[in-house]
Amino acid sequence: MLVSEAVHCLTERGISATVNAVAHEIGIDQSGASRLIKSATSAGYLVMEAxxxxxxxxxxxxxxxxxxxxxxxxxxxxxxxDQLAAGWSEQRRREFQQAMTDLMDRSYATEA
Structure with missing residues (x-):
């Protein structure tokens, strides 16, 4: 799932999901990413194309x-x-989601 999530996130941000980009996204070396991609491709979750x-x-x-x-x-x-946040108000849920979104956006901005 890790490599599938990385490919999904990269393409959602308009970044080509190359082996190097996937490696950077999940914080591993190129050879490790290549092995994960090969395994996910063999399992039928990914396809590699020109x-x-x-x-x-x-x-x-x-x-x-x-x-x-x-x-x-x-x-x-x-x-x-939902189980972990049981009892949270809708406002607290929205604030938590916004805080996490802000952190992710800041994380992506620091990579540029």
């Missing part, structure tokens, strides 16, 4: 099975959050 912008580069993308599995993982995460 970049539309530069045919020499290869980019990962989610397959329908990968997208479905990632969606299931996100639903599970939301269920766990």
């Amino acid at each position: 970049s539309a912008a530069d045919g020499r580069r290869r980019e990962a993308s989610l397959t329908p099975a990968g997208r479905s599995t990632l969606n299931q993982a996100h639903r599970w995460q939301e269920e766990v959050f």
Whole structure:
């Protein structure tokens, strides 16, 4: 799931999901990312294809099975959050979500 989430997040931000970009996203070396991508590709969660912008580069993308599995993982995460935040007001939930979004945005901005 880690590599599928990384590919999803990169593409959502308009970044090509190359092996190097995935490695940077999850904080591991290129060879480790390459192994994770190969494993996820073998499992049917990802596909590697030539970049539309530069045919020499290869980019990962989610397959329908990968997208479905990632969606299931996100639903599970939301269920766990609901359990952990039981009793929180809607305002507290929104504030927490906004604080986490702000942290992620700041994290991405520091990478530029």
